[in-house]
Amino acid sequence: MIDRLELQTTLDALLQPDRFKDYCANGLQVEGRQRVRKIVSGVTASRALIEAAIAEGADTILVHHGLFWRGHDGRVTGWMRQRLGLLLAHDINLFAYHLPLDAHPEFGNNVQLGLRMGWQASGRFGEQDLGCLGATDDADAQTLAQRVEAALGRSVTLVNGKGGPIRRVAWCTGGAQGYFEAAIAAGADAFITGEISEPQFHLARECGVAFLACGHHATERYGAPALAAHVALQFGLDHQFIDIDNPA
Structure with a gap:
């Protein structure tokens, strides 16, 4: 007490x-x-x-x-x-x-999500440095989506990018779809957040970076x-x- x-x-x-x-x-x-x-x-x-x-x-x-x-x-x-x-x-x-x-670098939603996915946050991006960057080794975006679904226990909305291996992943939990352009600029092959809005579908297709919307609540548990x-x-x-x- x-x-x-x-x-x-x-x-x-x-x-x-x-x-x-x-x-x-x-x-x-x-x-x-x-x-x-x-x-x-x-x-x-x-x-x-x-x-x-x-x-x-x-x-x-x-x-x-x-x-x-x-x-x-x-x-x-x-x-x-x-x-x-x-x-x-x-x-x-x-x-x-x-x-x-x-x-937060230890207890934060972003770092904690990364731990569950096996990602070490090696860099930051976006406004107030909220987003995380890390390395991954997934054969393609679909494989990544399946791993996220297994970790979070819910379905994922995937907009595929250019296809091929995912080596650099960017993530920011919750309603961070507005960080997508910053993730693209940071060199990500895929971006993971909770929600998707209409513009991100087109950006993913045109820029070749996969977008995964995994649930606002699910990513921030x-x-x-x-x-x-x-x-x-x-x-x-x-x-x-x-x-x-x-x-x-």
Whole structure:
């Protein structure tokens, strides 16, 4: 058991949220009880995750996608009222780290995805150096797609490039389809992210670089539990990862 402020200070020191230009509040978003015993980690602070954390007796939730984003008008109604109401009624702390968690060199979503695929991040690319570059050895993009599907447990949308071996891979989890041109410029044979938009289909065909859309949620399931497990071990806390399935 530790004090909430000590946990907050530790997380902020690890992730250094002030280094990032983000469109959400990073860190402690909702203040709950002062003494922390059990952390539940998850991808998104949905009502389903909050209800599951309550059922498991957690006093703290740590997620990648929190409640407060730029553009929200500030009214506490509807779904926001329901989620906040549960957190406040059960005195639960909510910590959320967005881009700082994507980028962390040990616990970040990108590095953690690379570990599961057997890729060592040997370089960075894109805005705020969020994207990772590494070496791979796949016969072609279809073979790579099959390996990703096996690792993530879900189907992949593949837009093939020029064909042939994949030797240099670029990846950035979540909704990073806008990083595709930077990946092309960095010399990637294939780019992996969570989502695809209409322009990327044409860029893949015209530039010869394969594009794999592997699911926003599926690619970002690994950072929050890795971070939570680390601090739980450090402070002797209970930790449980709860995966609220999301096909998007």
